Amino acid sequence: ANFKQPLERLVRQFDPEQQHQIAISSASTGVLYTQIRQGAPFDILLAADSARPERLEQEGPGIAGSRFTYAIGQLALWQPKGHPDSLKDLLDAPLAIANPRTAPYGLAAQQVLKALDRWQPAQQVQGSNIAQTFQFIHSGNVPQGLVARAQLIQQSIPPAQWVLVDPELHQPIEQQLIQLQRSAGNPLADAFIEFLHSAEARQLIEQNGYVPGKGITHAAH
Amino acid sequence: MSLTFAVQHHYNGFDLDIELQLETEGITALFGPSGCGKSTLLRLLAGLEPAQQGRIHFHGECWQDSQTGTVLPANRRDIGLVFQDARLFPHLSVQDNLSFSAPYRRGGMPLDASLLIDQLQLAPLLLQKPDTLSGGQKQRVALARALLSRPRLLLLDEPLSALDRESRRLIMDLIEQLQQRHALPIIYVTHAVDEVLRLADHLVCLQQGKVIAEGDPLQLFGQQGTLPQLGNRALLRGRVAQLDIQDRMSAISCGRDLPPIWIAGTDHAQDTTVTLSLQAEDIALSLQPLSGTSLQNQLPVELVSIDQTNSDRPWVQVRFGDHLLPVSISHRALTQLELRPGQQLWALIKSIAVEH
Amino acid sequence: MSLTFAVQHHYNGFDLDIELQLETEGITALFGPSGCGKSTLLRLLAGLEPAQQGRIHFHGECWQDSQTGTVLPANRRDIGLVFQDARLFPHLSVQDNLSFSAPYRRGGMPLDASLLIDQLQLAPLLLQKPDTLSGGQKQRVALARALLSRPRLLLLDEPLSALDRESRRLIMDLIEQLQQRHALPIIYVTHAVDEVLRLADHLVCLQQGKVIAEGDPLQLFGQQGTLPQLGNRALLRGRVAQLDIQDRMSAISCGRDLPPIWIAGTDHAQDTTVTLSLQAEDIALSLQPLSGTSLQNQLPVELVSIDQTNSDRPWVQVRFGDHLLPVSISHRALTQLELRPGQQLWALIKSIAVEH
Amino acid sequence: MLPTEQDLAALWLTLQLASLTTLILLLLGTPFAWWLAHTHRRWKVIPEALVALPLILPPTVLGFYLLLAFAPDGILGAPWHWLTGSGLAFTFTGLLIGSILYSLPFVVQPLQSGFEQLDQGLLQAARSLGASRLSCFRRIVIPLCRRSFLTAITLGFAHTVGEFGVVLMIGGNIPGSTQVLSIALYDHVETLEYARAHWLAGGLLLFSISLLLLLYSLNRRQQAEIIR
Amino acid sequence: MLPTEQDLAALWLTLQLASLTTLILLLLGTPFAWWLAHTHRRWKVIPEALVALPLILPPTVLGFYLLLAFAPDGILGAPWHWLTGSGLAFTFTGLLIGSILYSLPFVVQPLQSGFEQLDQGLLQAARSLGASRLSCFRRIVIPLCRRSFLTAITLGFAHTVGEFGVVLMIGGNIPGSTQVLSIALYDHVETLEYARAHWLAGGLLLFSISLLLLLYSLNRRQQAEIIR
Numbered sequence A: 001a002n003f004k005q006p007l008e009r010l011v012r013q014f015d016p017e018q019q020h021q022i023a024i025s026s027a028s029t030g031v032l033y034t035q036i037r038q039g040a041p042f043d044i045l046l047a048a049d050s051a052r053p054e055r056l057e058q059e060g061p062g063i064a065g066s067r068f069t070y071a072i073g074q075l076a077l078w079q080p081k082g083h084p085d086s087l088k089d090l091l092d093a094p095l096a097i098a099n100p101r102t103a104p105y106g107l108a109a110q111q112v113l114k115a116l117d118r119w120q121p122a123q124q125v126q127g128s129n130i131a132q133t134f135q136f137i138h139s140g141n142v143p144q145g146l147v148a149r150a151q152l153i154q155q156s157i158p159p160a161q162w163v164l165v166d167p168e169l170h171q172p173i174e175q176q177l178i179q180l181q182r183s184a185g186n187p188l189a190d191a192f193i194e195f196l197h198s199a200e201a202r203q204l205i206e207q208n209g210y211v212p213g214k215g216i217t218h219a220a221h
Numbered sequence B, C: 001m002s003l004t005f006a007v008q009h010h011y012n013g014f015d016l017d018i019e020l021q022l023e024t025e026g027i028t029a030l031f032g033p034s035g036c037g038k039s040t041l042l043r044l045l046a047g048l049e050p051a052q053q054g055r056i057h058f059h060g061e062c063w064q065d066s067q068t069g070t071v072l073p074a075n076r077r078d079i080g081l082v083f084q085d086a087r088l089f090p091h092l093s094v095q096d097n098l099s100f101s102a103p104y105r106r107g108g109m110p111l112d113a114s115l116l117i118d119q120l121q122l123a124p125l126l127l128q129k130p131d132t133l134s135g136g137q138k139q140r141v142a143l144a145r146a147l148l149s150r151p152r153l154l155l156l157d158e159p160l161s162a163l164d165r166e167s168r169r170l171i172m173d174l175i176e177q178l179q180q181r182h183a184l185p186i187i188y189v190t191h192a193v194d195e196v197l198r199l200a201d202h203l204v205c206l207q208q209g210k211v212i213a214e215g216d217p218l219q220l221f222g223q224q225g226t227l228p229q230l231g232n233r234a235l236l237r238g239r240v241a242q243l244d245i246q247d248r249m250s251a252i253s254c255g256r257d258l259p260p261i262w263i264a265g266t267d268h269a270q271d272t273t274v275t276l277s278l279q280a281e282d283i284a285l286s287l288q289p290l291s292g293t294s295l296q297n298q299l300p301v302e303l304v305s306i307d308q309t310n311s312d313r314p315w316v317q318v319r320f321g322d323h324l325l326p327v328s329i330s331h332r333a334l335t336q337l338e339l340r341p342g343q344q345l346w347a348l349i350k351s352i353a354v355e356h
Numbered sequence D, E: 001m002l003p004t005e006q007d008l009a010a011l012w013l014t015l016q017l018a019s020l021t022t023l024i025l026l027l028l029g030t031p032f033a034w035w036l037a038h039t040h041r042r043w044k045v046i047p048e049a050l051v052a053l054p055l056i057l058p059p060t061v062l063g064f065y066l067l068l069a070f071a072p073d074g075i076l077g078a079p080w081h082w083l084t085g086s087g088l089a090f091t092f093t094g095l096l097i098g099s100i101l102y103s104l105p106f107v108v109q110p111l112q113s114g115f116e117q118l119d120q121g122l123l124q125a126a127r128s129l130g131a132s133r134l135s136c137f138r139r140i141v142i143p144l145c146r147r148s149f150l151t152a153i154t155l156g157f158a159h160t161v162g163e164f165g166v167v168l169m170i171g172g173n174i175p176g177s178t179q180v181l182s183i184a185l186y187d188h189v190e191t192l193e194y195a196r197a198h199w200l201a202g203g204l205l206l207f208s209i210s211l212l213l214l215l216y217s218l219n220r221r222q223q224a225e226i227i228r
């Protein structure tokens, strides 16, 4: 879900005259995975993580080798009422993160906090996905939280209020896509994936607050 | 009508077991104390509750037969039922309650609605909702609703209980007319003796779910055996033998070589048969005929029996022709007149109610 | 009791406007045709519906006063109300219906429940649910429920309409006892003349929401003016002057230097006052005293007036002492006896109903 | 800010779904409720309890199980596939079935309680006047249980409009075919498009409240008639 | 496979939430429904319609707006903060308020229809026998509207148990304080831990159905008594 807007932009750029029928069905990656397992009529899955595309690849619905990282999410500490310079500025107050079990950003946040030895579940408010986490803070119910840089940019939050988290502190938040069996021999699908590799696409992804993926090569491990 | 049935029905604490052939045209009165099973019987006949055991046949068609397991649903029996509690439809105006049955095909005779509404004085109520009606108004609406449903058989469960004497008299006339004009068979549940006297062509006495007496009211009234309510009254049937227009009186002959009984009024045409009801309290006895009194009827009678079980008022039976009349007199009269069976006496009769 | 009220209430199509001071101890009968406003009046008195205009005071305490805007809620008025439709609680057994009011503090006299249950023959029904009761049974339960609620004022709305003669007689006795033993004031709505005769100490006649006559039944009965139902009967109040134990008869004297009237039975002790009800149809006239008849009462009377408006039965009034008796005789008797006002006659009275 | 074509499509789809669901539920639920209200079977408590079960599970989870049932080899999907040759999941029919199942209790239960409070004596009277079971139901039961039907309709309809967990799961949020308004709205919120979310929510509320107001005013008129 | 301690905590929390919500809803909803059933005000249709509104919005969206309202400067959060000094969001109280709001129609509407079908004559009789308004309600209205209350309770309770969109939003999934069963279940499905999902769902269903069966059997006994 969190990549929906960038995706819409990508689609618009890929197909300015809208001569093709490209429908975006957004939901949490878990839901989408379940649906695909049950034969949902999808051609390409842009997941929010790498785990579920891998599973799909192993379990069959995904076309082997079509998997690659189209974007890497970046975690940021956001304090609407402050101007943090680094994670040192974590307040001793409730902290909003995404649910580590369901959301990659949550997992990353967990890794970061553990690394900093600031892991205090009692003080954490978990959103079931990164969007909710953002809303917790945005609505003013939580003073701070670890959210996606993409969101901060999308909502044009003044840079003073947030600081990027050192990517070394957590596993990269790889968002992978995988082409599904259903799309076999669907030129449009192939074309779109081609397009995602293109420079302009990567640039647009960057503008939306993600680090563009490094291509198929990286996806191997 | 021919309504023949034999039904058994059991509630815990109450057993109903009734077998009847009602061949009579006209009005059959169901008479009996509270809780004797009158309403239950009507429910069974109407098919609102199938009898647990038994069969019901109306004009040859089978309404229920627990052998074959056939039960004709209530709405297919074309009966008109006036419930003891009116059971008007609360969401419908009086008007709509009355016309409720209009859409349905029914076997009976259609009546003139507007006329009936006038006769039952419902005109001012047509737009009211049932919950704004008085008890008697509800009852009248319920009656009208049943009558207008074109029934082939009318079941009335104490239809006049909530009405004043005037309305009751009016409605009894109405019911009788209906019965006669449309030959509509009616089963009429009541507690009131006067309604029985006024309406019943056939009388069925119930007690604790059983028939204890059944037949022509003339037979049932006046004999000690049956229900106490009926004992103190004799019904005589006779024909109008003579009309005295000037004095506005009619002579009723109750049998050849019997002197006529004079009644007030000349409403009944020559030779029509009427029923006279003589109450034991209204008859006095005299040793010789009297003159110079306003008593119009002095009947030669023979004393049949004297019954002194009732401490206060000894009970005397006298024979007038082959009619038995109950007479209730005082002990003192008994001793003064030295009454004994076989004696020839004159029965002084002041007032005579003419039932119909 | 002292229940004084002046209430106005309007429904579209009906206006009620009644002002009464009911000072009398005892039973006040509300008498009137269907739809005249009896139940409405009871609702207003009970406070189930506040009167749109007016005031109600009971024993000095104010139940309603539309000036000051005070309305005492129904449950604080300690009235016992028997509705025309029984309104038993369907989810409670008869037993629980009867004991419903037990938890509440009420001003009236507590009765012996088990005794009352026997008197009303409810014992076998205690465990039944209302929807399994017969009409009459419902009505009896409703009555018992109200009586057991320890009311200070009892409002009965046609409490006997669904009952047979025997039960009615029993319950009327019961009500009278209650009234006398506990001095429980009762307002009694009815259509039935016999209930009025039997019970009423005070009579209020309603018509279309207005009081058309009010007072002592003795005055109201027998005079032509009032309701037709009351016209054909005279009520005489007298005291028991003599008891004839042997013949089981009592002599009632209705005024000094008047011959006594003999009635059957010796139930009433010497010198107690009783009310006799003489029906016009039960009185005959004779030019001279008679002998050798079972007629026990031959009263010297003077003919007052003759009214021939009723075509069939001329209507004659005779004076017995200072009591006026209505007599209905035939045209023929009128001519035969050459009756005219002022004439001295003998009134032959066969049966006399003793009301109480 | 104008509604996007997508939003309108979603709105239209939602209305179709909600009305159809309510309609079918009334058709199925009424006889069922009637039976529940009048049978004296001991075991009737079991269907009674089962009716309420769909409520217990979180929508998404219910949807998840429905998805399994809808699978071509699932207990629902298999027969359906055999009948129609097509699948259930991610189709409008699938959504319909899901919504019906999920909104069942909102229709059955109010109706049942309405029917149980009904005065049987009136039905007897109607029968004795010649009304068949059916016209008895039409002319006595429905008007006297009007309010219960109203409740059933309101709850059933509103709940179908708002419900999205099930729909999201078995529908697959496919614009034009299974993306109903609730999901679109959900999307807007999830993707932080607040402006559009507000707009959509406002519109939805406005629309619904006017619908409800209409419904209730009609009912009130009726009622005013009934209670003099 | 045993339930994790977390699951149990969630179960316990869910029960608390559901029971409390139902209880409070009964306390608030009954008088409200009574008023709706008996007032003759023209404008009563407005509250009538408003009651149903929470249903219209998708739970998460409703939750989202609640979140805004709960904010320290929100229309609910501000006064609450002023009163208690603490926030509403991510607290049990917050959850409670959310659930109450969301389940309101399920309680109010069945009760209202029950009250409207009640025979006023019986209330008059009870009053005339000395029953105050209150004991009239206790001894006549409640037993006669038993089925409506049952419906209200069932729908209210079950819906609170299953509902999770709102809870997810305003609860913040804090184990032991706001993580209810529905969310745990959702998590399991979300994270593809099907085995545990099945187990939990099964348990939840089993538990609920036995609860409902108990409820209905009790009701049935009562009823059997009432209808001879």
Ligand SMILES: Nc1ncnc2c1ncn2[C@@H]1O[C@H](COP(=O)(O)OP(=O)(O)OP(=O)(O)O)[C@@H](O)[C@H]1O
Residues within 6 Å of the ligand: B011, B012, B014, B033, B034, B035, B036, B037, B038, B039, B040, B041, B084, C128, C131, C132, C133, C134, C135, C136, C137, C162, E228
């Ligand atoms: N459903 C029922 N369950 C149990 N007993 C019942 C049921 N219906 C009627 N009874 C009993 O059957 C008997 C007859 O009832 P029914 O209504 O027929 O009497 P009734 O003759 O109409 O009396 P009334 O003149 O008072 O109306 C009563 O004792 C009543 O208690």
Ligand SMILES: Nc1ncnc2c1ncn2[C@@H]1O[C@H](COP(=O)(O)OP(=O)(O)OP(=O)(O)O)[C@@H](O)[C@H]1O
Residues within 6 Å of the ligand: B128, B131, B132, B133, B134, B135, B136, B137, B162, C011, C012, C014, C033, C034, C035, C036, C037, C038, C039, C040, C041, C084
């Ligand atoms: N709520 C109401 N709205 C309109 N009219 C009403 C209402 N209640 C009673 N009425 C009318 O008031 C009149 C008197 O009704 P009420 O019930 O007092 O008569 P009643 O004397 O008890 O008659 P009955 O002896 O038949 O019971 C009737 O004409 C009735 O239609």
Ligand SMILES: [Mg+2]
Residues within 6 Å of the ligand: B038, B039, B040, B084, B157, C134, C135, C136
């Ligand atoms: Mg009866």
Ligand SMILES: [Mg+2]
Residues within 6 Å of the ligand: B134, B135, B136, C038, C039, C040, C084, C157
């Ligand atoms: Mg009345």
